[in-house]
Structure formats: C-alpha cells, structure tokens
Amino acid sequence: MNKLFLLLFVLCTCNSFSQTTEKEDKDAIMAVLKAQRIAWSKNNIEGFMEGYWKSDSLKFYGVNGVTLGWENTLDRYEKGYPSEAHTGKLSYKINDITKISDDAYYVLGEYHLKREVGNADGIFMLVFKRIDGEWKIIADTSC
Template sequence: MKKFVILFCMVCALSAFSQTNEDTDKKAIQKVLKKQRLAWSDNNLEGFMEGYWKSDSLKFYGSNGVTYGWENTLERYQKAYPTKDHTGKLSFRINDITKISEGAYYVLGEYHLKREVGNADGIFMLVFKKINGEWKIIADTSS
C-alpha cells in the first residue's frame, strides 16, 4: 500500500508539472501572437514576421496556394498589404491552443482587420515549434 501511495503521489506531481509546462508554453505562444498583432497594427510587417521561423522551410498556405520560405512570405505580405490603410488594426480571437508533441503546438483562431480600404475577417491555423528556445510559426494556413 505504501508503494502505491508513493507512486500515486509521483504521478500526480508529474501531471501537475506537465500542466504547468503546457500553461507556460501557451502563455509564451500568446506573447508571440500579441507582438505580431501590435507590429501588424503599426504597419511593421518585418516586425510581424519575427514570429515566423526564418527558414526556407516555412510554409504559408492561403487562397493563392502555398508560399515557401520566410522571405517569400514577407514579400507576399508586402504586396498584399502595401500601406497602413491595407494593414489597418489587427485583432485575434484564439479559439484553441493544443499540444501536438513536446515543443510543438497548433493554434486555431480568427482574425479581424479594421482598415480604411474595407474590413477583413478570416480564420487561421498556425503550427508553432520551439526553435533555439523561441516559439516560432513554422506553418500558417489562413483564409
């Protein structure tokens, strides 16, 4: 019985530790998204892109198909949102953040752009991965 109690306590402690780690990860991911929201709303597309993995392996999937790589994704944003009137003010609704595996999560959400050229709304799914101690978006599906 004593062994069972010790084992039970260890399982509970590990479960609590795991939950705490997930909470910490989710808060860190939300911090990345907040920085992106603020940069976008300041018409700072390069600052917005800091949340993305700076790699040729980054994937963005939108209405025009798949864009590969950080530089190409930045260029895509610059063409589609050339001025502050186009970027406007960004807001998010995060509907779910789910752990995929250790160091990886997906985020489901909605975005809203309030802007001079007409408002825009859509949905997104992001895949975050912890790379060199930082949470980065490695894949983005937005529509």
C-alpha cells in the first residue's frame, strides 16, 4: 500500500512540475516580444523573425493581404523595411494577453516605430503557440 501511495505521489508531483502557470506563460511570451523589439531596433530582421514559427503554415495578415510562410514573411519585412532608417526603434504597448488553450494565447497591442523616414504606429493581434517547448507566433495581424 505504501508503494502504491508513493507511486501516485510521484506521478502527481511530476505532472504538476511539467505544467506552467498562466503567469509563467505570459512572462515567456513577453520575453519573446522583448527579444523581437531589441532585434528590430538593431535592424536585425532575421533576429526579429526568431519569434515566429519557422513553417510554411505561418500566417501574416496585413494591409496587402495574407502572406503565408516564414520565408515569405521574412521577404515581406525585408522589402518593406530595407534599411535602418526604415526599421527605426520599435516599442510596444501590450493591451491584452488572453489564454486560448494550454498551449496558445492571443496578444493585442500597439506598435510604435520612431524612425528617420517618418514615424509609424499601428495595432496588432498575435497568436502564440507553444511548439517544442518554445513560444512562437503562428499568426500575425498587423496594420
């Protein structure tokens, strides 16, 4: 009986250690956004793209319609922001992070670019999914 109790205790304890709290998830998502902000502000678009799911299934929805895939999204950013004067310094205002499921959240926010070619502001909605233990953007609507 003691062995059975010990086994159940160990299984329950291991299970609780493997799950994260909503605060931990949100903190991890905010860390991705911070890394993206820093990369963007250093004109490092590929570093910025590290926050995105490197898949043909990634979806970006902007003023020019839907862009499918990580490579196509990278190309879109590189064409739209060809120099440091265009990328400028990025800041975010996060308005909401909401849990969709254990491994998915959506983020609503505003972005602000301070740049030489003229400042730019807009809004975004990101869908984050935990993939192989890392939070990645799987869908981005920005305008």
